[in-house]
Amino acid sequence: MHNYTTWLHIGLGSFHRAHQAWYLHQLRQSGDTRWHIAAGNIRDDAEATIEALRSQNGEYMLETVSPAGERNYEVIQSIQTLLAWQPDLKPLINEGAKASTKVIAFTVTEAGYYLKTDHSLDVTNPILIGDLNGGHATIYGAVIKILQARMDDHAGPVTLLSCDNVRHNGERFRDGLLECLTLQGNADLLAWVRANTTCPNTMVDRITPRPMPDLPARVKAQTGMDDRAPVMGETFIQWVIEDNFIANRPKFENVGVEMVESVIPYEEAKIRILNASHSCIAWAGTLLSKAFIHESTLIDAIYNVAHNYVHHDVIPCLGDNGINLHAYLETVLERFTNPYIKDTNQRVAADGLSKIPAMITPTMIECYQRGMTPHATAMLPALFFVFMQQWHKGELPYEYQDSMLDESAMHTMFDAADPIQVYTQNAALFGELATQAEFATLIRDKISIVNEMIA
Incomplete structure (x- = not known):
């Protein structure tokens, strides 16, 4: 035995x-x-x-x-x-x-x-x-x-x-x-x-x-x-x-x-292209009253946010790493449209407070280092801000699960005179970008776009 x-x-x-x-x-x-x-x-x-x-x-x-x-x-x-x-x-x-x-x-x-x-x-x-x-x-x-x-x-x-x-x-x-x-x-x-x-x-x-x-x-x-x-x-x-x-x-x-010998090229592609865009689609889909990933991905405005994020910012950051990143992007988004999986926005939207610093902020930092403004990537933390604003108001259609969430601190942020300022200055989320006025302005602009998108 x-x-x-x-x-x-x-x-x-x-x-x-x-x-x-x-x-x-x-x-x-x-x-x-x-x-x-x-x-x-x-x-x-x-x-x-x-x-x-x-x-x-x-x-x-x-x-x-x-x-x-x-x-x-x-x-x-x-x-x-x-x-x-x-x-x-x-x-x-x-x-x-x-x-x-x-x-x-x-x-x-x-x-x-x-x-x-x-x-x-x-x-x-x-x-x-x-x-x-x-x-x-x-x-x-x-x-x-x-x-x-x-x-x-x-x-x-x-x-x-x-x-x-x-x-x-x-x-x-x-x-x-x-x-x-x-x-x-x-x-x-x-x-x-x-x-x-x-x-x-x-x-x-x-x-x-x-x-x-x-x-x-x-x-x-x-x-x-x-x-x-x-x-x-x-x-x-x-x-x-x-x-x-x-x-x-x-x-x-x-x-x-x-x-x-090294997982890094695969890991970076997966985390930035699949995981980050998955979360982005879940936050956006929730804001547009959708319950599932596939129906959220099929909304043109949401599809475009995810596609632009990868196409304009992630792929130039990753460079030639031996993987066909454009083909990988198309495969990933096709997988997200699978109507039979019935993957919920609630499951994928979870743990945003860990996902932003791990999966999203690195791309924004690298864009700035390359002399580019991360317009496409900035839509993701903007979506999360509006998503959490709905949570603050008790307007999310489900219970949001995030083991890093300090509920009282999050409510305090949204009760502040300028919640966006508090948000963009959060070093736990945004690292070195939290001290940069240019970054704060960028996120403020993108939050306006998100609010127009869901109006």
């Missing part, structure tokens, strides 16, 4: 099950059954899914759908160990401490890294403070507990793999982890981590909405399978990984994963 190698995944959500688990499944289907996934969570907000999967021996149906409406169904069987959540995370820690576990992967939101704009840890965050004092509510705290157990048990080296949309995610996680250990004064584990772990950068891509209520019935009708935890995503899938594993790794290159 134990002649396998374990890929431990923390954060058993829809994206992991539609993306990384799919690739591991393809590997197993090809005859390479050396790897299997063990998965669990550091919070107890998905135990219903874990229970459903456990009742199905870890198996579930993945439905994929193309922009033309072609649906495909595949039973995914790569998740073979489901770890129940406990307050002390013991099942997760014990699995991660086994010598047979060679990769510990995780999916974290931008906010889950607890980073300031200079990429150092936000050590004022109360949740992070709790982990610095021995807690495990963040990915850092949880991984530290696992690695401590690995060191104590002499379980050997392990690769720590970020599978999310954060730029330079492996480096960011490693820096945060080492900073946590330094602040904890845990010199022994700090030295062990430096010698026994690597943190490759990755770029992941497959649009995976929250499963709609009608999915189980459709799966049953199409396949005959009674599935209490199906997932769905678009047909498109991509995974680019820096080939920097300290221990054994799956032969991912055999199933279409791009194992590369």
